[in-house]
Amino acid sequence: MAHSTSRSAKAKRRAANAQPERISLYDEVTAKIIAQLEEGHFPWVQPWASGPAAIGGALGPGLPRNALTARCYSGVNILILWGAAIDRGYPSQSWLTFKQALDAGGNVRKGEQGTTVVYADRFTPETEKERARERGQDAKSIAFLKRFTVFNIAQCEGLRPSLAAEPAPLPECQIILIAEDVIAASGVEFRIGGDRAYYMPSLDVVQVPPQPAFYEQVNYYRTCLHELTHATGHPSRLDRNLKNGFGSKDYAREELIALSGQSAPSATLQ
Structure with missing residues (x-):
């Protein structure tokens, strides 16, 4: 025992x-x-x-x-x-x-x-x-x-060269004309550079990283459309409240709006 x-x-x-x-x-x-x-x-x-x-x-x-x-x-x-x-x-x-x-x-x-x-x-x-x-x-x-x-x-x-191959590199740039037309027609100042994507309501400016920085280049345009959808809330457009704290209900609502704007037309980008 x-x-x-x-x-x-x-x-x-x-x-x-x-x-x-x-x-x-x-x-x-x-x-x-x-x-x-x-x-x-x-x-x-x-x-x-x-x-x-x-x-x-x-x-x-x-x-x-x-x-x-x-x-x-x-x-x-x-x-x-x-x-x-x-x-x-x-x-x-x-x-x-x-x-x-x-x-x-x-x-x-x-x-x-x-x-x-x-x-x-x-x-x-x-x-x-x-x-x-x-x-x-x-x-x-x-x-x-x-x-x-x-x-x-x-x-x-010193690793042997016969290891699992890396995926094929992406092309340097993939232009999707319909998305470029949407960006140009938006009237929003559009900046490319840095490593952050955002819309700044005070200046009515969108900024996104350059396309070659994206893992899948179609996501460059999805990100552009996402931020441009935020821009539709500017006082000169739909006048939504864009001054929402992270994690608040209004912040979540605005993100859902941006996601719908990103996903609705993005099927045409494939």
């Missing part, structure tokens, strides 16, 4: 230790996303590269992927890796673990800092399967979350 009690105590201690780790990991990922929001970056929406990536060449299109297996990352890892690539100006969306870099014939450069990603899944302990069989019930699975570190291939050296 004492032996059984000892094993039970050990199991409880392991469970107690694992729970804070899982909570800590959730908090860590949440904090990263909140930090990006506070900086004005929306990694699941922003379709262009900012910072050094926008200056040195747009980040490749598509999802972050493993350079050795070509498998795309999923879930919250997409946001984590997009955010890391944007913040650090990596020109690639290909990533490797430290060991995979060695397996690929190279190594991570000394002093490079990796990016933490997570793996979430569920498993069913054998004891739970046995209990379910005895009682004729469905076995209950347990969720788990574990972290591991990856490095962008820009942080590595």
